[in-house]
Amino acid sequence: MSAVLEVFPGAQRAMFRRYHIGGCSSCGFQPTETLAQVCARNGNLDVAEVLSHIQTSHEQDAKIFISAIELAELRKQDATVRLLDVRSREEFEAVNIAGSQLMSQDVMRQVMGDGSNTRPLVIVDHKGKTALDAAAYFMGHGLQKVRVLGGGIDAWAQEVETTMRRYKLG
Amino acid sequence: MNEDLQKRIQAALANPQNMGELANADAIGTVGNSDCGEMLRMWVKFKQQDGKRVIDRATFQSFGCETAIAVASLATELIRGKTAEEALALKPEELAGELGPLPPMKIHCSQLVEGALRSALSPQAETCVKPTESSQSPATSTAPTLLDSFSKPKEGGVKIQFLD
Secondary structure, three states: OHHHHHHOOOHHHHHHHHHOOOOOOOOOOOOOOOHHHHHHOOOOOOHHHHHHHHHOHHHHHHHHEEOHHHHHHHHHHOOOOEEEEOOOHHHHHHOOOOOOEEOOHHHHHHHHHOOOOOOOEEEEOOOOOHHHHHHHHHHHOOOOOEEEEOOHHHHHHHHOOOOOOOEEEO | OOHHHHHHHHHHHHOOOOEOOOOOOOEEEEEEEHHHOEEEEEEEEEEEEOOEEEEEEEEEEEOOOHHHHHHHHHHHHHOOOOEHHHHHOOOHHHHOHHHOOOOHHHHHHHHHHHHHHHHHHOOOOOOOOOOOOOOOOOOOOOOOOHHHHHHOOOOOOOOEEEOO
């Protein structure tokens, strides 16, 4: 699987979204396992079909993104939009989008158990990379309206809230 | 997972029942390990009916996979009107209800629900969900999971340098 992930970085997200593989330790895989072995012990999935799904995963990832401008507009139209920030506490305390929540196990439980799988959820990270994993995780758990802030809070600081301080990780 | 089962799970997830905390619950049970992303909490409220103390309502919060949510949704409906003893007598495969038989890799999901129920109704019982051979995590050392990528603390701390 390590070779598969090297060629297709989005493979794990794609596999979890559709097949519930690779999300947590219960459905994880070993780096040394082959794709065929992982498919075999997950209900004899069709390897060719899984591979095809992985190959198109980057297209699926692209559809998850919402731009900073679009998000600002969405929040004006829909007050139920939930912003979940998956950065570190240090980064969150340095800068954050008003109304967003820092990811914690309690917050994750709230998201999973608030009785709705259609409430819009937007994942925020620093530059829009880590958030894709979080989005795939929630989508794999049945949440239907999950998006990722494209470019992360860095894009938000440049395009929407221009007084927000930008930063880099040292 | 076969397509039929996936469809049944999706159907259950499309309209999950009894999700969320139940105020004034008579019993609360928690099972699982939140570190690995699998935890399920169940609230149970009783009422008197025909001289028996039966379950009036049960709700759950899940920190587990979609199968666990689907099973918990069905199970909390199934145990309504049953006594604690009757509910405890249900086997994991019965709790899964109309989902039907679960594949080996998903059996732990119904065990999670059974464990939470047992924890709520029989708190003194052993509530740790022990993976069976067939449902055991396949890897002793798995590749980093999606959960790891965004929920594990950053090693060595975080140093922020503002750009202005």
